[in-house]
Amino acid sequence: MKLIKILLLSIIGIMSANLSAHAVIEIDITRGNVQPLPIAIMNLAGSADEITSSGSVMDIGAQISRVITADLERSGLFSAIDPRAFINSANATAAPQFANWRAVGAQALVTGTAVLEEDGRVRVEFRLWDVLGTTQMTGLRYFTAPRNWRRIAHLISDAIYKRLTGEDGYFDTRIVYISESGPYLERIKRLAIMDQDGFNHKFLTDGSYMILNPRFSPTSQEITYLSFYNDTPRVYLFNIDTGKSEMLGEFDGMTFAPRFSPDGKKVIMSKAERGNSDIFVMELATRRIEQLTNHSAIDTSPSFSPFGRYVAFNSDRGGTQQLYVMDSNGENVNRISFGNGRYATPVWSPRGDLIAFTKQTGGKFYIGVMRPDGSGERILTESYFEEGPTWSPNGRVLMYYRKYPYDNRGGGGETQLWSIDLTGYNERQVITPLDGSDPAWSPLMD
Amino acid sequence: MDIPWFDSSDVRPMEIIPIEMVDISEVTKLQEIAKLPEPDQEKPEPPKRPERRAEMPPPPPRMQSSMPLPDSANQPAAKPKAPVKRAQAPTISERAKPKPPSRFSADRVAALLNKIPEEQSATDRLAERFAKQEQQMTSLDVRRQTMSISAAIQKKIEDQCWNPPSGALDAGSLKVKVYMYLTLDGELTRAQVEDHTRMNGPLKVAADSALRAVRMCAPYSDLKLPKNMYDQWREVIMNFDPSGMIS
C-alpha cells in the first residue's frame, strides 16, 4: 500500500513542563504521517446463499465483505489487511479478541453476519470496532432481498467511511456517463449508467444519435443532457425509473450545457441564438425560462453553488475562456480566473468551498480547484487532454475524463474515466466496459 | 474497439432497492459489559496534585520554566550532572533566557528539528542520557529533563504513531487534547479525550486519531523515562493539532 508521508513544520516545538506543583507535561503534536488506515474486514458469517443468474451458489456474506474491501481501498484512505494474515477467523457477534487484531496491524475491524430470514429476506449486520481503543464504533443491521446485497455492501462502506473519516461516504452512488465506441472518426456516443464501482452497468440509449454532457438530478432519478436526436441538439430530461425522455422546451436555437439547480427544480443551461450563447434557467414545473446573461460572447457551462445563490460559468467575454461567478439572477458578474491559460467547465463543490475546473495551457489540459473568489488555485492532475470534472457527493473526490492523442499508427483517441482525491493523491482509472467520457456523479441514493 | 452490439431490451428502467435499516448499537451496549474496563468511567484527573509539592524541587519563576527556547545555549548554569556525550538533540540541551512566547519562531524550531540526525534515534540518545542521570538534580536539571521527556514522547508519537485525520479539510478547529496516564514501567493505563463520547463529525474523528496514536505508541517503556521523575510523566497532556498538516 502506498504510504503517503507528509512531514510538516512544527509550529510549536516542545513545551516544557511547568515546574509548579501542578506539574504535568504538556506536549504539542503537530506532525504525523498521513497514511491509509489499516482495517481488517472479516467475511460476514452466516448461511445466506444466493443463486446467481449463472446458476451458481454464492455466499452473500463473503461477497459483501469483498465489495466493502474494494470500496474502502479505492478511496485511498484505508488499507485492507490480507485476510490470510488473520489470527482469528471465527466471526461471532461477541466482542473480538482485540490483541489478535492489533497483532496483525489492524486499527479498525469489521465483523458481521448475513443470514436469510424466514420471509426470504436477508438480514445483514455489521460492527465496526476500534482495535486499539477496544470499543465498538458503530453497528447497523439491514434487511433486503438477497439480490440487493451489493447495495447493502455499499451502504456498509458508507457507514464505515463516515465513522472513520467524519465525512459522508460516496459508495452508494452511481455514475452516468457517455459510453464511447467505434473508430476515431466515427465515434458512437451513448448514455450509460453504472454503480460507482463499475457494476450494474446499463446503456440508456442505443447509440443511433449522440448524447453529451449528462448530469444527475440532486434530488430525483432524473438525468439532463444534450441530445443530437434528429440532428437537432437540444437539452433533454430523462427519467431513470421510467426510461422516458423529453425535450426541455422547444426553442429555435440550440440548447446545451444543462445542469440541475441544487433543489432539482430548475435546469440551468446555455441557449444559442444566431450564433450567440447565453445562459438561461428553466423552471421544470412550468417550463418557464429566464435569461441570466445577455452578452455577445459565449456564455456556457453554468453551475449553481450548493444553495443556489450563485452561478459559476464559462465565458470568453474577456477575449479568452475564463471563469465567472454571478448572482443567480444574473447580476454582479465577476471574473474569478486570472492564471495563465484558458479556464472552462466550472463545477461548484457540494461543500461550497471550491470550484473545480478544466484548464488549458501550454498544449496540455489540467483539472484543478479554486475558491469561489478565485484564490487558492490548485492543479490536481494534467495530461494531453482531460476535462469535465464532477464531484463525489461528499466533495472529496473528482471524476473526469481523459482522451489520448492519435498515435500515428492508426490507434489512440481512447477516452477513459479517471478519479482523483481532492488532496491530489489516489488518481486511478474508473473501469468502463467501453471507452467513457463526461462522467456525472449521482447524489447519495436514499 | 468495435461498435457494441446493442439490444434495446437492455434499456430498462432502474429500480429503487427497498432497504430497511436498524441501528444495532443497543446490542453493543450489552456486549460492552464483557469488555475491558471503560476509560470513560473515570473523569480525567485534574492536574492538581498538592501532595506532590513536597517532592518537587522549588519551582523556578513561572515564566522561566514555561518558556522553552531553542537558542543561545550559553547558559551559565551548571550542567555537571547531566553529562552530554554527543551532539545534542537540540530540544534537550539548548535553553536560554526567557523570552515572551511571541518571539518564539516557528522557523527556528523547524531548523532545530531538521538538525536532528535521521539515522540516529533521538529516543536512544535520550534513554542513554536518562540512564546516566543521577538522583540529585537542580531545578535546572529538572527542567532540562522534563524537556527531554517531552521531546522523546513527542518524537515517538509524531514519527511512528499519529495518522492525522486526512479527511478533514478544515482542520483549523480540530485540535484535540488527550490525557495519557502511564505506569512507572511506561505502560499506558488510560488515554482519554474530554467529552469524547459527546463529540461527533470531524472533531470526533480527530479525537479518534489522537487516541489511536497514543495507544499505538504504547507501551512507552522503550523511552526509558527517568523513574526518579515519574511524577513529571505519570500524567501527560498532548495537544494534537492537524492544522499545520493541511496546506
Added chain:
Amino acid sequence: MLKNKFYAKFLIMIGAALILSACANTGDEAMDSAPAPEVSAPPQRQAPTVERVTIDPLSQEALDMVMGGMEGSLVYFAFDRYDVDSSARGVLQAQANWMKTNNVNVIIEGHCDERGTREYNIALGDRRANAVKNYLVAMGVAASRVRTVSYGKERPVNMSDHDKNRRGYTRVN
C-alpha cells in the same frame, strides 16, 4: 433507361457548374485556379461505376464539385476563431451563387478541433455555423433556406491535423 437518366443529369450538372464558375469568377484566386470539372472527373472518392453515380444537380456531390473538384462545401477557421476569412469568402460566394441557381436548402455544420472543452466547443461550432450562414445570407441566399447545427468537436475528420477539423460544412438538406 437508368443510364440515360444518369447522363442527362450529369450533363445538366456540368453545365450548371460551368455557369457557376463563370459567374462567380470575380477575380478570387481560389476560383481562378479551379478549373471547371471535366467530363472524366466524377466525384473521386469512390470508384466511378455507373450504378452508384446518380448525381443530381441539387445534390451534395454537385455542391462538392462547385469548386471544380475541390471541397466546395467546406470552409476552414483559424484556432478559436469564427470569422470568415478571405479564402472562406471565395468558397461561400460560390456556394451562394450555386444556391441561387439551384433550389435547395442547406444545413451548415459548425465544427471545432479537439483541443478544447466539449461545451465551449458546442457554442463555438454554433458561432462558426452562423458565421457561414450570415455570409450566405449576405450574398443573397434566403435565410429560411439555411439551417445551422453545431457538432462541437465531436465529428473530427482528421486524426492528427487539427486545422482540418475547424470547419464549416455546407450540407444539402
